[in-house]
Amino acid sequence: xxxxxxxxxxxxxxxxxxxxxxxxxxxxxxxxxxxxxxxxxxxxxxxxxxxxxxxxxxxxxxxxxxxxxxxxxxxxxxxxxxxxxxxxxxxxxxxxxxxxxxxxxxxxxxxxxxxxxxxxxxxxxxxxxxxxxxxxxxxxxxxxxxxxxxxxxxxxxxxxxxxxxxxxxxxxxxxxxxxxxxxxxxxxxxxxxxxxxxxxxxxxxxxxxxxxxxxxxxxxxxxxxxxxxxxxxxxxxxxxxxxxxxxxxxxxxxxxxxxx
Amino acid sequence: xxxxxxxxxxxxxxxxxxxxxxxxxxxxxxxxxxxxxxxxxxxxxxxxxxxxxxxxxxxxxxxxxxxxxxxxxxxxxxxxxxxxxxxxxxxxxxxxxxxxxxxxxxxxxxxxxxxxxxxxxxxxxxxxxxxxxxxxxxxxxxxxxxxxxxxxxxxxxxxxxxxxxxxxxxxxxxxxxxxxxxxxxxxxxxxxxxxxxxxxxxxxxxxxxxxxxxxxxxxxxxxxxxxxxxxxxxxxxxxxxxxxxxxxxxxxxxxxxxxxxxxxxxxxxxxxxxxxxxxxxxxx
Numbered sequence: 001x002x003x004x005x006x007x008x009x010x011x012x013x014x015x016x017x018x019x020x021x022x023x024x025x026x027x028x029x030x031x032x033x034x035x036x037x038x039x040x041x042x043x044x045x046x047x048x049x050x051x052x053x054x055x056x057x058x059x060x061x062x063x064x065x066x067x068x069x070x071x072x073x074x075x076x077x078x079x080x081x082x083x084x085x086x087x088x089x090x091x092x093x094x095x096x097x098x099x100x101x102x103x104x105x106x107x108x109x110x111x112x113x114x115x116x117x118x119x120x121x122x123x124x125x126x127x128x129x130x131x132x133x134x135x136x137x138x139x140x141x142x143x144x145x146x147x148x149x150x151x152x153x154x155x156x157x158x159x160x161x162x163x164x165x166x167x168x169x170x171x172x173x174x175x176x177x178x179x180x181x182x183x184x185x186x187x188x189x190x191x192x193x194x195x196x197x198x199x200x201x202x203x204x205x206x207x208x209x210x211x212x213x214x215x216x217x218x219x220x221x222x223x224x225x226x227x228x229x230x231x232x233x234x235x236x237x238x239x240x241x242x243x244x245x246x247x248x249x250x251x252x253x254x255x256x257x258x259x260x
Numbered sequence: 261x262x263x264x265x266x267x268x269x270x271x272x273x274x275x276x277x278x279x280x281x282x283x284x285x286x287x288x289x290x291x292x293x294x295x296x297x298x299x300x301x302x303x304x305x306x307x308x309x310x311x312x313x314x315x316x317x318x319x320x321x322x323x324x325x326x327x328x329x330x331x332x333x334x335x336x337x338x339x340x341x342x343x344x345x346x347x348x349x350x351x352x353x354x355x356x357x358x359x360x361x362x363x364x365x366x367x368x369x370x371x372x373x374x375x376x377x378x379x380x381x382x383x384x385x386x387x388x389x390x391x392x393x394x395x396x397x398x399x400x401x402x403x404x405x406x407x408x409x410x411x412x413x414x415x416x417x418x419x420x421x422x423x424x425x426x427x428x429x430x431x432x433x434x435x436x437x438x439x440x441x442x443x444x445x446x447x448x449x450x451x452x453x454x455x456x457x458x459x460x461x462x463x464x465x466x467x468x469x470x471x472x473x474x475x476x477x478x479x480x481x482x483x484x485x486x487x488x489x490x491x492x493x494x495x496x497x498x499x500x501x502x503x504x505x506x507x508x509x510x511x512x513x514x515x516x517x518x519x520x521x522x523x524x525x526x527x528x529x530x531x532x533x534x535x536x537x538x539x540x541x542x543x544x
Contacts, residue, residue, distance in 0.1 A: 173435055
């Protein structure tokens, strides 16, 4: 269940004066935030407010956009992830990501999808791969549903199962942080609930940052909530405070559904 | 109140439908005509000897174009060796790398090359290879068809790679997989059937080319396995027989055309089979 303590936790990610530009268009302005370790932080805000860009800047995925550039500083447990000699590939092994649209690789089986990150990074040990497959699927609460058909095509799974498979795939490389970009917005209510239960379960071991359009979802699963508007971080604090007693008028208007 | 008269509108509707049907039939008609003629004129000359024996001198009945059939495969194999790697890697570059201006220029060049008349290719390779090497050769034949394949394969490869959803690339990169491994193991693997389809269609397209081979492979009347010597190919043999004054050779030309058409047709059917399989797998 969400907790209200802020200062006692060590931050997993710290951003200072983060600004992101796509060409001449500034998408994020002066964002400074401490994201607590082993907790769920929700990012909310209307479409186009920069919340996905912020999420992607945390594992340098925004760099896939041509002409993207950033200023400021992001540290992962103290390590500057934008330092000159840091490869984005290494950052992304430490900061995993799950996307809005489930995207298991269609040419691979369920088991192959889980281990793809390990195999393509050179892990050959069959026993370890098998272990990690079960472990990751267990963590993603998918093991019981697929253990008898690990070699079936991944795309034979239902939408909700595919999304949990993508979570298992991200977990298999043992990241320190898991970023989720609206992971349940394409799923039905039952599948959504499974994902939410899973998020609450996963925060025991992982730092989770989740972008969501669904305010109830943010309230249900997160410990902290950050409200973004027009590229700025308007307010950040314990979820309970943001939803019941926000200090900013714009936050209150948004969480009560007056705009956005 | 009288019912409005729709008869003129109905007539126009029926007329246009009929016109469209006639045009559709006109598209199919040449294939039927070609097949009818080829079978009528050439089928009688197709027998075991046709596939296994050398052409006979004028006046001697029988013989075949075994050397030309083998030669076609030799030339096509060389063309594939040149055209497939260059074309596929070029397509990968266009789809996955490069700036938009550079890629626009490459794409534009490839599209122009796809429209270059095949005899032009023949003359170019004649000047670049046949003249300096002081002779026609199977190698020059393979090179000219390979060069024709490159822009074809490149554009189809690019197109099928573009069909791979960006989500797969993102998912792989987000797992900390290097870009080149993502491209080889995820993107190309996902689009592999489409790439193979494009390669086969390009092979089918160049298999029937005659003009470029007249300037390069030239053709001969015997078994040949040396790449630095002229080699026969089916289009060349068909050409030589067709322009001869002998009825017997005309029949052989018809038969050769029939076999060549069947070869191209079977490649196309193979492609259909591949693409059907792909959609079958997707609907699992």
